[in-house]
Amino acid sequence: MSVIAPKFRLGYLIKGVIDNIFWIILLVTLIGIPIVQIVLIYIDFPIIDGEIWNPFRVLDALTHPERALPLVVSFMQSDLFKVVAFPGFGFAALIAAATIFIERKMLAKLQLRVGPFYCGKVEGILQLMADGLKLISKEIIIPAKADKPIFWAAPVLFAATAGAFVALIPVAPGWVVADIDLGLLAVFAVIGFFPIITILSAWSSNSKFPFIGGIRALHQMVSFEIPLILSVLGIVMLTGTLNLAEIVQSQANFPWIIFMPVGAVVFFITILAELERIPFDLPEAESEIVAGWLTEFSGMMYGLVQLGTYLKLYAFAGLFVVLFLGGWNGPDIVPPFPAEIVTDGITILPGALTVEIPGLPLLAHEMINGTIWFMLKTIGVILVILLPRGVFPRIRIDMLLHIGWYKLIALSFVNIFIALALVYGGVIGPGGIL
Amino acid sequence: MVGETVAGYSNVLFMFGFAVVALAPALIISRMIAPRTKSNPVKFLPMECGQVPSGEGRTHFMMQYYAYILMFVIFDVMAIFLYAWGSTLLDLPKTATLPIIGFLGIMFAAMAYALYQTKRKNIW
Numbered sequence: 001m002s003v004i005a006p007k008f009r010l011g012y013l014i015k016g017v018i019d020n021i022f023w024i025i026l027l028v029t030l031i032g033i034p035i036v037q038i039v040l041i042y043i044d045f046p047i048i049d050g051e052i053w054n055p056f057r058v059l060d061a062l063t064h065p066e067r068a069l070p071l072v073v074s075f076m077q078s079d080l081f082k083v084v085a086f087p088g089f090g091f092a093a094l095i096a097a098a099t100i101f102i103e104r105k106m107l108a109k110l111q112l113r114v115g116p117f118y119c120g121k122v123e124g125i126l127q128l129m130a131d132g133l134k135l136i137s138k139e140i141i142i143p144a145k146a147d148k149p150i151f152w153a154a155p156v157l158f159a160a161t162a163g164a165f166v167a168l169i170p171v172a173p174g175w176v177v178a179d180i181d182l183g184l185l186a187v188f189a190v191i192g193f194f195p196i197i198t199i200l201s202a203w204s205s206n207s208k209f210p211f212i213g214g215i216r217a218l219h220q221m222v223s224f225e226i227p228l229i230l231s232v233l234g235i236v237m238l239t240g241t242l243n244l245a246e247i248v249q250s251q252a253n254f255p256w257i258i259f260m261p262v263g264a265v266v267f268f269i270t271i272l273a274e275l276e277r278i279p280f281d282l283p284e285a286e287s288e289i290v291a292g293w294l295t296e297f298s299g300m301m302y303g304l305v306q307l308g309t310y311l312k313l314y315a316f317a318g319l320f321v322v323l324f325l326g327g328w329n330g331p332d333i334v335p336p337f338p339a340e341i342v343t344d345g346i347t348i349l350p351g352a353l354t355v356e357i358p359g360l361p362l363l364a365h366e367m368i369n370g371t372i373w374f375m376l377k378t379i380g381v382i383l384v385i386l387l388p389r390g391v392f393p394r395i396r397i398d399m400l401l402h403i404g405w406y407k408l409i410a411l412s413f414v415n416i417f418i419a420l421a422l423v424y425g426g427v428i429g430p431g432g433i434l
Numbered sequence: 435m436v437g438e439t440v441a442g443y444s445n446v447l448f449m450f451g452f453a454v455v456a457l458a459p460a461l462i463i464s465r466m467i468a469p470r471t472k473s474n475p476v477k478f479l480p481m482e483c484g485q486v487p488s489g490e491g492r493t494h495f496m497m498q499y500y501a502y503i504l505m506f507v508i509f510d511v512m513a514i515f516l517y518a519w520g521s522t523l524l525d526l527p528k529t530a531t532l533p534i535i536g537f538l539g540i541m542f543a544a545m546a547y548a549l550y551q552t553k554r555k556n557i558w
Contacts, residue, residue: 083449089456136460139468144478145491156457163453167446178445185517186446206491207480219499222506229513237520295481300464304457401502405549413538416520420531429524 076363079177083167088177092166095378096310101128103386110390131303138299146296147204154201155301159308161197165190166311169318170245172328172370183244184236187319188229191274194312195221198283198293205296213292216397217276217283223401224273227408231266234419235323238428244319248327255326259422263415264324266408268384271316273404275309277385279392280400317381318374325377328370336365501552505545512541 045053053061053071061067075081082088101116105123108115120126142151168187170176180186195218202214236242238259239250257264273280284292297305321327395403423429471477480487519526519534 079445079448083445083452088449089453136464137468138464139470140461140464141478143480143491152461156454156461159457160450160453164446164450167449177449178442180442180446181439185514186443188514190446203492205480207482208487208491208493209481211491211493211495215495215497219497219502223502226506226509226513229510230516233513233516233520236517237523240521240524242517242521290481290483299468300460304460307457397499401499405502405505409545416516423523424528424531 082175082177087169087171087175088167089163091171092163092311092314093307095314096307097128099310099313099382099386100306101125102383103389106383106386107390135300135303140299140301143205143207143296145206147206150200150204151296152301154197154204155297155304155308158194158197158201159304159311161190161193162308162311162315165315166318168244169315170248170322170327171318171374172367173245173364175367175371176245179245180243182242184232184242184247187244188225191225191228194274201297202293207296209290209295210293213283213285213289213295216285216289217293219397220273220276220280220282220400220404223404224270224408227266227404227412228270228274230409230412231263231270231415232323233412234260234263234415237416237419238422244322248322248329251326252329255324255329257324259428260324260415260418262411262418264320266411266415267320267324269403269408271320271385272388273400275313275316275385278389279395281394282397282400285394313382313385314378317378317385320381321374321377325381327377328374330369330373330376332365332369333372334365334368499552501548505548505552508548509541509545 040055045055045058047053058071061071076086084090104127105115107113116124116127118124119130142148165187167177168180168183168190170179178186198217198221199214202210202217205211235247235256238256239247241247241250276283282292284294286292289295294302294305480491515537516534519530523531
């Protein structure tokens with residue numbers, strides 16, 4: 001039952017509305033319009049068909065789909081769109097959110113539980129939104145004597161570094177945020193930041209459980225970085241490039257996992273360790289050290305770290321697909337567009353309704369197929385990464401370091417020698433069979 | 435040329451910056467709308483499962499696996515050195531592989547000695 005407040009008067013309401021309108025007009029005039037003008041001076045307008053667009057033409061184009069289309073196309077090829085939406089942050093965050101939900105449901109099914117069920121009509125599909133609301137409305141408690149600036153910055157830095165990692169993963173031909181010649185080395189450089197952020201946040205919280213968890217995380221990430229780097233060396237030797245997009249192009253006929261299963265297995269195990277997932281989740285071992293280096297994070301800080309973890313998971317799964325499973329390569333799923341669409345536009349209801357929009361296919365045919373194949377493979381790899389959590393126990397830290405330093409490094413050298421044998425045996429490379 | 439190379443890397447930084455700009459408001463909004471109950475001495479104590487914590491949180495801690503960190507500092511650089519050879523392998527003559535095999539031999543010997551030392555826990 002809602003009742004009108006006893007002190008309600010129409011005059012007050014009108015006064016409030018007029019007040020608000022006055023302030024909005026004042027602020028827009030004094031701040032908004034100058035900002036728009038400054039932006040218009042410094043922004044780069046798109047050059048389409050050899051002429052520079054001005055603000056008037058942009059506004060004019062927005063009124064008609066036919067004229068707006070070149071603008072949309074040029075926007076979709078800009079760096080801003082790539083960073084914000086498609087191969088960049090928005091896309092990855094969406095996949096990360098979906099991964100969290102799928103992991104909870106899958107884990108529940110594996111353990112004969114129900115999992116999230118009540119929020120949302122269908123199988124608790126809104127549970128994630130509810131969790132987000134809960135996290136954002138919870139109080140953030142910072143332990144006494146914590147190093148506040150570092151403690152506040154750590155979750156944001158963690159998630160943003162995961163975002164920088166995502167930027168290096170090519171999704172479809174030409175669709176990558178940062179197409180770098182030394183892409184693989186850039187990936188290793190970005191991965192190297194995670195232990196630093198982890199140990200900083202653990203040290204800054206001035207608490208014992210995070211400290212122990214942080215040291216464990218440091219040992220684990222650091223130990224598995226060397227097998228991670230060495231297990232990919234075989235592919236670099238056979239392709240002769242460090243650019244991730246070129247590595248994908250080299251797999252047009254066969255994925256590298258056929259020739260380097262050893263490297264793929266080593267790489268997958270190191271992924272599990274770098275992601276701190278079971279059976280390598282010592283840094284977050286909840287039955288020993290509460291939540292490891294996440295112990296003192298509360299509310300939205302924990303949420304950000306969680307988002308960063310799953311962004312990282314997507315990026316590692318994408319990297320596995322790019323390196324070993326052939327990336328976007330695969331048979332056509334969507335057939336090529338008929339040539340009339342490109343030149344004449346689409347005719348809906350022949351005779352009755354004709355929409356002629358030249359240059360309609362916003363996305364190239366290769367891009368759609370490539371994205372579908374990349375997503376199918378990435379989702380498969382993500383599911384395989386999630387699976388051990390319901391199956392395996394946790395291992396001891398000395399066993400972990402033993403695996404990393406003795407077995408995985410030896411296996412990755414085996415992989416390097418397989419690659420050498422392929423090159424000098426005349427199978428792959430200049431003058432090779434394949 | 436140099437500018438183009440750097441421009442590729444700037445997109446990584448652009449992504450990093452956008453993630454910071456997009457995620458920091460989550461903390462700020464949370465700080466604005468979340469309740470802030472009154473402080474009491476127990477509330478801001480570090481988590482120690484109900485015990486009142488004694489001593490500093492940042493202590494000298496005997497991890498016993500420090501040798502692995504020292505090994506990482508050396509062998510990480512060596513692994514990256516191998517990339518300089520590996521990425522140009524197809525252009526190199528076959529004789530260029532022999533020095534690398536020698537390098538790998540030295541690396542393995544050093545690693546074996548270091549791994550032997552890590553087992554002697556009493557010296558760490």
